[in-house]
Amino acid sequence: MPGDIEQVTAQLTKLVRAKTGDAGARAHSLDSLPGHAGFSYSFILERSARAATPAGKYVVRIAPPGVKISGPADIVRQARVMASLADTQVAVPPIIWYGDEVEFFERPYFVGGFVEGIKLSESSLPLAHLKRLARNGIATMAALHNVPWEPRREAWGEPFALSEEHKRLDYLLDRPTLDPAVVARAPELRERLRSSLPTAARIGCVHGDFQWSNVLFNQERVVALIDWEISLVGATLLDLGWICFFSDPASWVAATGAGVDPGRGSLLNADEIVEAYAEAAGFPVSIPEVRWFRAFAGYRFGVITCFNLMLHRRGKRHDPLWEETALSAPRMFEHGLELLG
Incomplete structure (x- = not known):
């Protein structure tokens, strides 16, 4: 074992x-x-x-x-x-x-x-330097989204529909054992997302958990993108929405902020991330569509938080970190509704 x-x-x-x-x-x-x-x-x-x-x-x-x-x-x-x-x-x-x-x-x-590299969250470099590296990281994400997925179908599998991810999240959210105070406005956000589901989202290779802890740098280069556990072929803006969510202080209450370093601020704010992505992508990036995927990322992580908090409190998967993260869950859902307008 x-x-x-x-x-x-x-x-x-x-x-x-x-x-x-x-x-x-x-x-x-x-x-x-x-x-x-x-x-x-x-x-x-x-x-x-x-x-x-x-x-x-x-x-x-x-x-x-x-x-x-x-x-x-x-x-x-x-x-x-x-x-x-x-x-x-x-x-x-x-x-x-x-x-x-x-x-x-x-x-x-x-x-x-083994790839020698640093994570930006662990670096003592000046913030201006870190921001430059972060833009290089976003360019790597855009490069991934430009990789042709069809020739790699054997490794990656068939495209995964957004509607299927909604169903998976329904399975987590529709449980009477979740804390209603943490669930808050999640059902309202779910319905808004479902009623405005993008119908022509660009499909490509998606990392699935694109955040700064999964990008290794050496000098000015990205030397490795790691942790491909939930990679898929699907809507490429899933990655962009995810990193924007973790870099957006408006999605977190002051006591938490799992994605934002309160001492230094976010490496790049959500608008800077979208700007860097659009510059590197080489294909049109719809801002209203980006806002949908940012809202969806907050909904997705909020639902995951509700579910894991329930498992922790019921003694099925001990992890007290979810107690802290759950303080922000209602805010995640609220901000998702704000993003949708």
Whole structure:
């Protein structure tokens, strides 16, 4: 079962020897990495000889035990999605191996190259410099949305309709166990969104969780876009609405602000993000449509907050952070209604 460092080290050494054919190869110096969709470690690969896969630092991600291998837990799909972008302008970690052979971890896995980079939220660079880097990050998002999805259908799957995401959120929201005070105006916002659903949204490759913690920088460049657990082919403005939501102080009460650094302000405000995206996109960007996707992002995260708060309070998934985040949920729904006008 993944999770024990010594056990994973032994399993990983078995894998690298099998994949490289080098009986002297070994994995060591495992270090846990953050993430919620599996077990992730950086490690050092030591080789007894030079080879196509050289010695150095790598990352392994292993699907969590006891869960259905689908959605965020589908580790192999994540690897295929990243591998499909290797020949594009979108920087992703190089994928070395992936599979679901039971003899290694008894769960699906992938091994990728370790990318040295910084996250803007962890940087001490001057704010003006961070804003310049952030614009480069938004340009990377636009580059992703320009990648032709049809030739990558085998890795990415078929387009996912906005109406299907509405149904998924209905499943989370329509529960009597949710706190009515937190749910607040969510049903009203749902109906407004549904009645104004974009009918001709541009379709393309969507990261699904495009926020600053998932973009790595080195010098002036984006060196890796990471965490592809909920990537999909769908409306590309889902990504733009998402990053705008997390960068908009109007969606958060003062005590929280999960997406906004209260000490320094947002890296870019929502208008600056939309401006940078429109400059880099190379295709028309409708501002009214962007506002719909910003409202939808607030609705989506607000519903997820209501649901996870319920799980926490009922002892099904302990995570007290949702208590703090839930303070802003009513504001998320209110601001979504304001964006829709």
